[in-house]
Amino acid sequence: MDLVALPAFSDNYIWMLHDAASAWVVDPGDAAPVHSALDARGLELAGILVTHHHADHVGGIDGLRARLVPGAAVHGPARERIPGAFVPHADGDVIRLFGRHFEVIDVPGHTAGHVAYVQREAAAPLLFAGDTLFSAGCGRVFEGTPAQMAASLARLAALPADTRLCCAHEYTLANLRFAAAVEPDNAALAAHRTRCDALRAAGRPTLPGALGLELEINPFLRCRAPQVVASARAQGATDDDAVSVFTALREWKNRFR
Numbered sequence: 001m002d003l004v005a006l007p008a009f010s011d012n013y014i015w016m017l018h019d020a021a022s023a024w025v026v027d028p029g030d031a032a033p034v035h036s037a038l039d040a041r042g043l044e045l046a047g048i049l050v051t052h053h054h055a056d057h058v059g060g061i062d063g064l065r066a067r068l069v070p071g072a073a074v075h076g077p078a079r080e081r082i083p084g085a086f087v088p089h090a091d092g093d094v095i096r097l098f099g100r101h102f103e104v105i106d107v108p109g110h111t112a113g114h115v116a117y118v119q120r121e122a123a124a125p126l127l128f129a130g131d132t133l134f135s136a137g138c139g140r141v142f143e144g145t146p147a148q149m150a151a152s153l154a155r156l157a158a159l160p161a162d163t164r165l166c167c168a169h170e171y172t173l174a175n176l177r178f179a180a181a182v183e184p185d186n187a188a189l190a191a192h193r194t195r196c197d198a199l200r201a202a203g204r205p206t207l208p209g210a211l212g213l214e215l216e217i218n219p220f221l222r223c224r225a226p227q228v229v230a231s232a233r234a235q236g237a238t239d240d241d242a243v244s245v246f247t248a249l250r251e252w253k254n255r256f257r
Contacts, residue, residue: 001098003126003166005205006033011170012056013207015128019098022046022069026117026128027168029056031063044069047097050076050086051130052114057168058083077106079113089115107132107156109149110139118159125163127211129156134167135196135209136189137175138220140254146247150223154242157221161212172196172206175218178256182219182231182249189217219249 006014008030015026016037023043027050028034038045045067050058061074061083068074075095078088089095091106095117102117110131119126131139132149133156141149176193183189192213196206215221222228223245229237237248 001100003164003208004037005166005207006037007170007205008033008060009056013166013168013170013205014060015166015168017097018043024049024097025064026166027051027057027130028060028064029054029058031060034060034064035067038067045072047072048074049095049102049117049128050074050080050082051116051128051132051168052077052111053080053082054111054131057130077104077113077115080111091115102128105155107152109141109144109146109152112143114144114152116156118163120160123162125160126208127156127159127163127165129165129167131168132156133165133214133218133220134169134175135165135172135206135214136179136192136218137171137253138218138250141250146250147243149250150243150246153220153246157211157215159211161210161215163211164208165211165214166208170200170205170207172209173200178253179217179219181256182252183222183225183227185227186217188213192217220246223249 004016008014014028017024024047074086076082076086078090089104093104095102100121102119105116107114107116117128219228223242232245232248235248235252237244
């Protein structure tokens with residue numbers, strides 16, 4: 001089972017899993033990159049996974065429906081409006097891809113019904129996080145609450161450290177600049193920033209990344225780290241609890257340039 005990041009728009013990734021014969025894609029906001037990838041590899045489209053309803057994640061679905069093999073379907077969050085017919089899923093549901101089980105995890109906050117998909121059976125588990133968790137960052141809180149988003153991130157942070165994080169945007173360098181402002185003395189963050197600068201300079205994606213590394217560099221997963229708490233306090237956090245720290249960090253990130 002091969003994992004491929006298909007670039008879309010200016011900074012999206014459509015993730016594709018394939019076994020050299022058929023493929024599943026995750027969050028196809030644009031049909032064109034998927035058509036090109038299927039044609040280039042001679043693959044059939046066996047299914048589509050969707051994490052949430054935003055246009056840059058669902059805009060290509062209708063353009064791909066005709067390529068779905070008989071019996072294949074679009075799978076998405078039960079509490080979101082996804083274009084056209086789809087199989088609705090909620091927390092704890094399991095979808096079988098290439099003989100492996102992908103568990104649905106409810107992760108509201110970015111949108112009200114956002115889900116993630118995690119496959120735990122491989123040597124390195126695989127997480128499709130949509131716009132909930134980014135490398136060194138997280139999504140904006142549009143429809144949920146900071147408490148919901150903090151709880152969703154905590155659920156993802158509890159997955160095994162070797163889980164491969166597949167998020168939907170190449171935001172890593174911008175996120176690392178913010179993370180360095182939050183934790184200027186974080187050596188792991190500085191080292192990863194150097195690696196990612198080199199990857200992007202070579203035209204390569206910074207993803208997938210390891211969840212264990214995110215626990216060392218991502219301020220939104222480090223809301224109890226002393227320097228993160230101190231930085232959040234300086235930005236208006238009124239308490240040291242994780243939700244207060246997260247809220248201050250997220251508001252700071254919204255205006256950070």
